[in-house]
Amino acid sequence: MTVRLRAHHLLCMLTYVGKGYSPAFCAGFDAIARRLSDREEILIVEGPDDVCRPLLGEEGAHCHRPGVLERDRRAAAAVSALLDRPI
Numbered sequence: 468m469t470v471r472l473r474a475h476h477l478l479c480m481l482t483y484v485g486k487g488y489s490p491a492f493c494a495g496f497d498a499i500a501r502r503l504s505d506r507e508e509i510l511i512v513e514g515p516d517d518v519c520r521p522l523l524g525e526e527g528a529h530c531h532r533p534g535v536l537e538r539d540r541r542a543a544a545a546v547s548a549l550l551d552r553p554i
Contacts (some may be wrong), residue, residue, distance in 0.1 A: 469508045470499055473516045474543035474554065475535070477509075495521045511554050513539065 480500065485493045499517055503509070515523055519530040529535055547553050 468502075469510045470502050471510050471512045471516045472499075472518065473512055473514065473539050474546060475538040475541075476516060476518050477511070477546055478542050479518075491521055511543070 480503070483496060483500070485497060488496070496518060514536075515530040519528070522528045522530060543554055
């Protein structure tokens with residue numbers, strides 16, 4: 468199986484400690500972090516990903532907001548520069 472991640476969630480993984488989010492969000496994020504630790508492949512996607520999935524049914528889910536999309540754009544540019552290849 469492949470973990471679907473939007474670009475800014477790659478950077479979130481670096482600082483995530485499981486605090487400041489809902490228990491359901493933390494449980495899902497923890498499960499995805501374990502999958503990545505087990506070396507599961509990652510597919511970078513535009514828009515909502517596996518981290519967002521549990522939130523999409525909530526009213527006012529922020530996953531489609533312009534600011535989040537801009538965060539993805541900036542993260543993709545930064546990671547691409549570090550890897551010296553487009554993602």
